[in-house]
Amino acid sequence: xxxxxxxxxxxxxxxxxxxxxxxxxxxxEASKMYEExxxxxxEMELKPVLRWQFLAKVKxxxxxxxxxxxxxxxxxxxxxxxxxxxxxxxxxxxxxxxxHALTALxxxxxxxSKYNEARELYIRALPIARNFQVSRSSLWxxxxxxxxxxxxxxxxxxxSAEELHREALExxxxxxxxxxxxxxxxxxxxxxxxxxxxxxxxYEEGYRQHHMALFSRFKYLNFxxxxxxxxxxxxxxxxxxxxxxxxxxxxxxxxVQIRKIVFGTSHPAYAHALSILASCYHKVGRSNCAKGLLxxxxxxxxxxxxxxxxxxxxxxxxYADVLCSTGDxxxxxxxxxxxxxxxxINFKENQKANQLEKCQTEVKELTFxxxxxxxxxxxxxxxxxxxxxxxxxxxxxxRVIVITDIGRDVDDEYALVLAGALRKKKCFNPIAVVxxxxxxxxxxxLARGVLDTVGLPDVPVGVGSAGGVGxxxxxxxxxxxxxxxxxxxxxxxxxxxxxxxxxxxxxxxxLLILASLTDAATLVKNHEHLFMxxxxxxxIMGGLNPLDSAExxxxxxxxxxxxxMEAAKYFYQRCQELxxxxxxxxxxxxxxxxxxxxxxxxxxxxxxxxxxxxxxxSKASVNHLWFKVNLQKSDPRxxxxxxxxxxxWFCETFLGVDDVAEKGTLSIWNMVxxxxxxxPLAMLCCVPAFRDKHFKCETKYVSGTAHKLIxxxxxxxxxxxxxxxxxxxxxxxxYSFRSSLQNADKIPK
Numbered sequence: 001x002x003x004x005x006x007x008x009x010x011x012x013x014x015x016x017x018x019x020x021x022x023x024x025x026x027x028x029e030a031s032k033m034y035e036e037x038x039x040x041x042x043e044m045e046l047k048p049v050l051r052w053q054f055l056a057k058v059k060x061x062x063x064x065x066x067x068x069x070x071x072x073x074x075x076x077x078x079x080x081x082x083x084x085x086x087x088x089x090x091x092x093x094x095x096x097x098x099x100h101a102l103t104a105l106x107x108x109x110x111x112x113s114k115y116n117e118a119r120e121l122y123i124r125a126l127p128i129a130r131n132f133q134v135s136r137s138s139l140w141x142x143x144x145x146x147x148x149x150x151x152x153x154x155x156x157x158x159x160s161a162e163e164l165h166r167e168a169l170e171x172x173x174x175x176x177x178x179x180x181x182x183x184x185x186x187x188x189x190x191x192x193x194x195x196x197x198x199x200x201x202x203y204e205e206g207y208r209q210h211h212m213a214l215f216s217r218f219k220y221l222n223f224x225x226x227x228x229x230x231x232x233x234x235x236x237x238x239x240x241x242x243x244x245x246x247x248x249x250x251x252x253x254x255x256v257q258i259r260k261i262v263f264g265t266s267h268p269a270y271a272h273a274l275s276i277l278a279s280c281y282h283k284v285g286r287s288n289c290a291k292g293l294l295x296x297x298x299x300x301x302x303x304x305x306x307x308x309x310x311x312x313x314x315x316x317x318x319y320a321d322v323l324c325s326t327g328d329x330x331x332x333x334x335x336x337x338x339x340x341x342x343x344x345i346n347f348k349e350n351q352k353a354n355q356l357e358k359c360q361t362e363v364k365e366l367t368f369x370x371x372x373x374x375x376x377x378x379x380x381x382x383x384x385x386x387x388x389x390x391x392x393x394x395x396x397x398x399r400v401i402v403i404t405d406i407g408r409d410v411d412d413e414y415a416l417v418l419a420g421a422l423r424k425k426k427c428f429n430p431i432a433v434v435x436x437x438x439x440x441x442x443x444x445x446l447a448r449g450v451l452d453t454v455g456l457p458d459v460p461v462g463v464g465s466a467g468g469v470g471x472x473x474x475x476x477x478x479x480x481x482x483x484x485x486x487x488x489x490x491x492x493x494x495x496x497x498x499x500x501x502x503x504x505x506x507x508x509x510x511l512l513i514l515a516s517l518t519d520a521a522t523l524v525k526n527h528e529h530l531f532m533x534x535x536x537x538x539x540i541m542g543g544l545n546p547l548d549s550a551e552x553x554x555x556x557x558x559x560x561x562x563x564x565m566e567a568a569k570y571f572y573q574r575c576q577e578l579x580x581x582x583x584x585x586x587x588x589x590x591x592x593x594x595x596x597x598x599x600x601x602x603x604x605x606x607x608x609x610x611x612x613x614x615x616x617x618s619k620a621s622v623n624h625l626w627f628k629v630n631l632q633k634s635d636p637r638x639x640x641x642x643x644x645x646x647x648x649w650f651c652e653t654f655l656g657v658d659d660v661a662e663k664g665t666l667s668i669w670n671m672v673x674x675x676x677x678x679x680p681l682a683m684l685c686c687v688p689a690f691r692d693k694h695f696k697c698e699t700k701y702v703s704g705t706a707h708k709l710i711x712x713x714x715x716x717x718x719x720x721x722x723x724x725x726x727x728x729x730x731x732x733x734x735y736s737f738r739s740s741l742q743n744a745d746k747i748p749k
Contacts, residue, residue, distance in 0.1 A: 011040040011056075018059060025226040025262050027066040034060040050087055054080060054097050058104050065108045068268060068304045074112075077105045095132050096140075099125045103147050113310035113346045115155035122148040139181055142171040146192055153192075154310075156352035158200045165193040184220055187213040187227070191234060198238055207238035211742060218743060223607035229258035229273065235742055237276045245283035249457045250740040252277030253449075253482060254609055268311070271300035275315050278322070284457050287325040292487055294319040310346040313339050313355060320362065329374060333366040398428040399504050400686050401497055404679070405437035405467060405515035407446045407477035410614045410621060412514055414733060415679035416447065417610060420454030421736035427687045428510070430459050432500040434493035436515045437467035437563070441490065442477040448484035453610050454740045462496030467516040468564025468640075475639055476624075478617045482609050497523050501534040510686050511538040514679045516563035517555075521571045532578055541682040542568070543586040544709050547700040552576055553707050558587055563640050579705045585682045585718075589695070589710045591653065592717020593681065593725050594674035602730070608737035619669045626650060630664025680729055685710065694725045 018033035037056045057080050064073035084101040087094060106121035122144075129144045149164035169189035175181030194209030214231035221228055232255040239248035255273040263269045278293035298319060301312055316339040323332035340359045343352065402419070406412040419430045433451065435443035444463045451459050469475060491499075497519075501509060513520050520538070524531050543558030553572055555561040561568040575582050600618055603611040628638050629650045651659050654672050662668055684690040696718045697708040710718035719725060 007040045007043045007045075011037050011044070011052075014040060015056065015059075018063075022059075022063065025066075027063045031060055031063040031067065034063060050083075051094055051097055054083060054101070058100060061108070062104055065111055068111075070108065070112055070306065073108050074105075077101070077108055081105050095128055099129050099132070099144065103144055106151065107147060110151050110154055112306065115151060115310075115346070115351070116348070118151045119148075119155065122151060139172065139175055139185060142168040142175075142189070145171070146189065149196070150192060153196050153199060156347070156355075158196055162193070162196045162200065165189065165196050169193055182220075183216040184227075187216040187231070190216075191230065194234060194238065198234075198241060201241075203238060203241045207235065207242060210234040210238050214742065218607075224258055224261060226258070226262045226269070229255045229262065229269075232258070232741075233273050233276050236280055239742075240276070240280045240283055243283075245280040246455055246457050247740070247742070248280040249277065249284070250453045250455060251742065252280050253453055254741065257481060257609055266300055266304065268301065268304050271297040271304075271315075274300075275318060279318055281457070282318070282322050282325065286457060287322050289484075289488065290322045291319075291326060292485065294322060308342045308345050310342065313342055313346075316342070317355075317359065324366070329366050329370050333363060333370060336363045336366065397508070398686070399431040399500075399509045400428050400512050401432045401434070401500055401509060402430055402683075403434045403436055403464065403493075403511070403513045403515050403519050404447065405443060406435060406450070407443045408437065408475060409678075410618050411675075411677050411679040413446070413450055413610065413614060414677060415514060415683045416450045416456075417454050417733055417736045418680045418683050418729075419459075420451075420456050420740060421732040422683070422687060423456065424736070424739060425732075427689075430456065431504065431509070432460055432462065432496050434462045434464040434497060434519055436464035436493065436519050437475060438469040439474045439477060440464050440466065440493075442474075444490050445483040445486065445488065446477060446480055448488060448490075449480060449482040450610055452484075453482055453608070454736050460496055460500075461490055462493035463490045464493030464519040465522065467518050468567065478620065480610075480613050480617075482613070493519055494522055494526065498527055498530065501527070501530050504534050506533050507536040509535045511535050512682065512686055513538065513540045513542070513560070514682060515541075516560055516567065517542075517571045518564045518567045521564075521567035521574075524571060524574050528574075528578070532580065535580065537581040537583065538571075538575060539583045539585070539682055539685050541585055541678050543711075544584050547698055547709060547712075552702055553582075553584075553700055553709075556586075557642050557644070559640065559642060559645075562642050576702045576705070576707065579703060581706050581708075583685055583691075583697070583708045583710065585678075585685055585695075586709065586711035587676070587678065588712065588714055588716070589681055589718045590676040590678040591714065592711065592719035593677070593722045593729075595677050595726060595729070596674050597672055599726075599730050600675075603733055603737060606734060606737040606741065606743075608741060611737050618675065619667075622654065622669055622672055622675070623667050626668040627664055677729065680733070681725075684729070690728070694720050694728070696720060 014033045014037035018030045018037065021027070021030035021033060034056050038060065041053055041056065057076055061073045061076035061080060064076065081101040084094070084098040088098050102121045102125035106118040106125070109115070109118035109121065126144060126148055129141055145164050146168040149161045149168065152164065153161035169186075172181050172186050172189050176183075176186055190209045190213035194206045194213065197206035197209060210231060214228075214235055217225065217228045217231050232251045236248035236251035236255065239245065239251070252273065256270070256277055259267070259270045259273045274293045274297040278290040278297065281287070281293070282290035294315060297315055298312070301309070301315060305311055316335050320332040320335035320339070323329070323335065336359045340356065340363065343356050343359065347356075400419075402416070404412045404415065406416065416433070422428055423430065433447050435447050437443065441463045444461050448461045451457065451461065511520060517540070540560070542560045543556040545554045545556050547553065553576065555565070555568040555572055572582070600615045604615040628641055629645055629647050631638050633643055647664070648658060651657050653676065654674070656673055660668075660671060662671070685695065695710045697710055698712050698718070699706050699708050701707070712718065
């Protein structure tokens with residue numbers, strides 16, 4: 001044996017290694033360790049006691065069950081039960097071992113949808129467990145009571161399941177009062193009771209139970225732990241049932257990401273997370289997103305479970321419901337028919353009767369609609385932009401259309417995160433996001449994903465122009481696992497802005513421009529009357545020439561203007577001619593409110609996928625900028641970087657010195673003291689209360705209309721109190737991240 005000279009010591013080491021692998025949900029490795037432990041037993045001169053022989057095999061059988069290797073698991077666990085039964089007839093009979101064998105096989109039968117066989121085994125096991133255990137705070141007994149309750153829940157007897165889960169919870173709570181039960185063990189009862197209550201349509205209490213489990217697991221486990229993903233998943237499901245699916249989407253996305261890493265993309269646990277995320281998308285009107293997720297989910301289930309497994313039924317029902325929404329009534333009818341067939345195979349009469357009745361009712365309704373000639377596919381199997389749902393808003397709400405070149409610098413993405421907080425705080429409502437700068441469609445995928453993670457799945461995204469970049473030129477877009485898939489369909493940015501404006505009351509929309517002004521100029525050129533009637537002002541992240549240098553305001557050579565100077569000049573000129581107020585926030589404002597790099601570390605502690613990704617992206621972006629500022633001015637690899645952005649500018653802006661010894665090809669991140677958050681500051685300017693509190697404006701009146709500039713020069717940044725603004729911004733960003741993970745109570749007061 002490679003682990004130890006003595007077989008008995010090797011056996012113990014393999015058992016411990018198997019347990020450690022199980023705790024991280026690595027059941028493949030755990031099963032290998034238990035197989036090695038069993039092999040060690042065969043080599044021992046003095047055979048271990050029967051309980052130890054038995055335990056290794058039960059552990060192996062349970063791991064095989066988790067891997068959906070049901071036939072092998074059944075062989076191992078049946079052998080264990082036979083061994084335990086034989087021992088009960090002899091003097092060395094072990095009641096605990098016998099109960100363990102019965103319940104392990106029962107749990108396998110539950111996974112196989114053999115609910116009647118599972119119940120029969122538990123009916124034999126539970127009385128022995130109750131008689132054997134004297135203490136009312138026995139976690140062993142609580143585990144077996146809860147195990148039986150889970151079988152009852154899965155087979156549809158929710159009333160009995162709730163009664164038993166409450167008994168198990170009571171036992172664990174008593175044990176906790178005696179300091180013999182941990183919060184994580186209590187979280188098991190919260191989760192199981194929560195699932196039962198959701199099944200009984202007691203959604204509020206079900207969500208409360210799941211949230212308590214989530215809180216405990218956040219507290220004690222790594223965020224990437226499989227149990228955290230379980231709680232995220234069930235909280236998302238409960239929120240969806242409560243009509244709060246827009247909140248559930250972020251939790252569902254995190255659950256999918258964790259389970260993808262922990263279990264892999266062919267495991268039923270990953271498929272379950274896809275199914276719940278799909279349900280959330282469907283309920284906010286994003287049925288095409290839901291359709292793709294459910295098709296992936298069903299593919300996994302079909303490949304993993306035995307044919308006509310009961311676990312397919314809820315996924316088939318969800319898929320059929322989505323197909324109805326996308327207009328494919330015939331396929332929806334057939335999917336419901338298959339669900340009925342599988343139900344009849346797995347359940348006796350009156351078991352899960354509501355599930356069967358729902359399917360049968362839908363089949364009748366669909367048959368009538370199809371015979372009436374209603375079966376018209378909306379999508380023809382292709383992604384469409386109809387998932388861009390525009391929600392009705394109160395007339396007094398300030399609405400914001402955002403134009404962004406997200407994916408180039410992290411501050412654009414932080415601006416969208418900030419929008420999530422500002423909407424939750426009822427400061428304003430983003431009604432559309434348009435991505436610009438080639439490749440603008442890739443940027444739209446990223447914007448869609450970010451909005452979904454911060455509770456804004458109902459904000460539509462459109463694909464804008466190349467943003468002044470030459471034909472065939474595509475600038476970088478940094479990667480993110482949460483970006484929308486490339487099957488997602490978008491409408492054009494111009495069409496989306498037109499639609500958003502038409503649906504808004506007069507003079508209710510702020511146009512927030514965080515990128516080149518190409519798309520804004522196009523909007524004014526092609527829809528001038530609509531622009532003037534619906535828009536009350538434009539807020540631009542850019543820059544102006546000195547206000548007293550000319551009769552009119554003129555754009556300077558800041559990056560966003562420089563990308564398409566012709567469009568910038570046109571937009572500012574027409575705003576002045578039409579009497580449209582503008583607020584321009586310059587780079588000097590951002591220089592006046594440097595954000596310490598420690599903030600990015602603090603935000604990543606929220607464990608939100610966007611915060612974690614942006615921390616890494618910030619480092620890569622700064623290093624890439626350092627590389628570009630060290631190139632010759634004529635080097636095309638500088639892309640659209642203005643000439644003033646050179647090595648000295650970088651050192652003064654990010655390092656607080658005139659120069660450093662480091663070469664342009666080396667990493668500079670460790671020397672960076674702070675970053676500039678241009679776009680989040682511009683986003684804050686959309687809210688009058690924040691604008692008045694944190695910024696001082698220089699104003700130039702043109703034909704009686706105010707045009708304001710925040711950040712006149714390096715010595716006049718327009719920032720009232722940099723520390724206060726930095727703290728406000730950090731609080732709002734952290735609030736956005738934590739609240740989208742249903743964990744806002746961790747925010748410092």
